[in-house]
Amino acid sequence: MSEKYDVIIVGSGMAGLCCAKEALANGLKVALLEEQMFGGLIINVNHLMPGLDAALTGGADLASTWVSELSDLGLDLTYDGAVGLELSEGIVLQTATESLRARALVVATGARLKRLGLEREEALAGKGVSQCADCDGPMFFDQEVVVVGGGDSAAQEAWVLAQFCSKVHWVHRGAELSARSDLAQAARHHDKIELHLQTEVVSLLGDDFLTGVELKNSSLQPQSLKCQGFFAFVGLTTNVDWLSGQLSLSAKGGVLVSENLETSYPGIYAIGAVREGFGGLLTHAQADAKRVIQEVVRKLTEDD
Numbered sequence: 001m002s003e004k005y006d007v008i009i010v011g012s013g014m015a016g017l018c019c020a021k022e023a024l025a026n027g028l029k030v031a032l033l034e035e036q037m038f039g040g041l042i043i044n045v046n047h048l049m050p051g052l053d054a055a056l057t058g059g060a061d062l063a064s065t066w067v068s069e070l071s072d073l074g075l076d077l078t079y080d081g082a083v084g085l086e087l088s089e090g091i092v093l094q095t096a097t098e099s100l101r102a103r104a105l106v107v108a109t110g111a112r113l114k115r116l117g118l119e120r121e122e123a124l125a126g127k128g129v130s131q132c133a134d135c136d137g138p139m140f141f142d143q144e145v146v147v148v149g150g151g152d153s154a155a156q157e158a159w160v161l162a163q164f165c166s167k168v169h170w171v172h173r174g175a176e177l178s179a180r181s182d183l184a185q186a187a188r189h190h191d192k193i194e195l196h197l198q199t200e201v202v203s204l205l206g207d208d209f210l211t212g213v214e215l216k217n218s219s220l221q222p223q224s225l226k227c228q229g230f231f232a233f234v235g236l237t238t239n240v241d242w243l244s245g246q247l248s249l250s251a252k253g254g255v256l257v258s259e260n261l262e263t264s265y266p267g268i269y270a271i272g273a274v275r276e277g278f279g280g281l282l283t284h285a286q287a288d289a290k291r292v293i294q295e296v297v298r299k300l301t302e303d304d
């Protein structure tokens with residue numbers, strides 16, 4: 001077993017990165033683990049919504065600035081995924097290669113975009129089906145695409161795609177959008193975006209590559225629409241499989257936390273997109289990170 005940390009943070013999206021920074025600022029001995037890319041969900045978003053650091057234009061900039069600040073502060077950034085927890089004698093985190101012991105643990109493993117669940121969706125992934133407007137948008141230059149969803153991400157990404165595509169069909173099954181009004185207005189008033197309310201995509205067409213979708217609304221039989229790209233932004237699913245049921249989850253799969261962000265196991269906390277009740281924005285992830293480190297410091301001081 002390797003050395004004991006004051007706090008181990010699992011996941012280096014914006015919640016985990018910010019948490020590590022706060023922990024270091026408070027003099028804690030910290031380990032930060034990441035299994036994929038430092039920055040998490042936001043690294044593919046080139047057009048961040050207002051309210052964040054004005055000097056930075058995109059998520060990748062924001063993440064890389066924070067990662068280099070953390071290494072300047074001496075943090076050991078570890079490329080290793082958490083695979084389980086051993087809780088019989090204190091808190092022990094298992095990774096693929098080692099066991100790490102900690103006085104406190106912060107779960108910041110975030111979430112990933114849901115698929116719509118259509119039959120050919122997986123088979124056509126990378127062949128017209130995408131979930132990253134900023135990365136894949138240029139591939140659909142002057143072509144028609146379909147965006148599904150009624151929330152902030154769908155509105156934001158429809159607008160991004162309209163910068164490249166000849167037409168964006170924005171499809172939402174509800175009668176009203178749930179996106180923030182400024183984002184919804186920006187997308188709705190874009191001359192290349194056509195909104196289809198109370199409409200569902202019922203199937204994807206195409207053998208080797210996407211060639212269209214089948215749409216259904218209350219008044220029509222399914223009708224096909226030609227398009228080359230398909231982007232579903234229909235919510236997130238939390239990254240909790242590695243917890244193997246050891247912490248209580250909500251029916252939606254979010255880690256349940258108390259007022260002070262503590263989970264059902266004392267000394268283990270959850271912040272950001274992985275937790276139930278998360279506000280959804282980077283500013284909320286930052287606020288969670290600050291709050292949780294205040295709580296960890298309070299608890300560790302009490303225990304000493």
Ligand SMILES: Cc1cc2nc3c(=O)[nH]c(=O)nc-3n(C[C@H](O)[C@H](O)[C@H](O)COP(=O)(O)OP(=O)(O)OC[C@H]3O[C@@H](n4cnc5c(N)ncnc54)[C@H](O)[C@@H]3O)c2cc1C
Nearest residue numbers: 011013014015035040041048049081082110111272273282
């Ligand atoms: C399309 C889109 C656009 C958005 N645009 C904006 C915007 O403009 N402004 C804004 O404020 N918010 C925006 N958001 C919301 C914002 O991205 C999230 O609030 C924020 O990124 C959540 O950060 P997080 O750290 O909680 O989770 P995540 O970003 O999901 O990070 C979790 C990290 O944990 C890692 N991880 C997962 N499992 C393990 C494991 N077992 N071991 C180790 N590491 C693990 C993942 O690889 C990931 O790096 C957007 C979201 C989406 C989907």
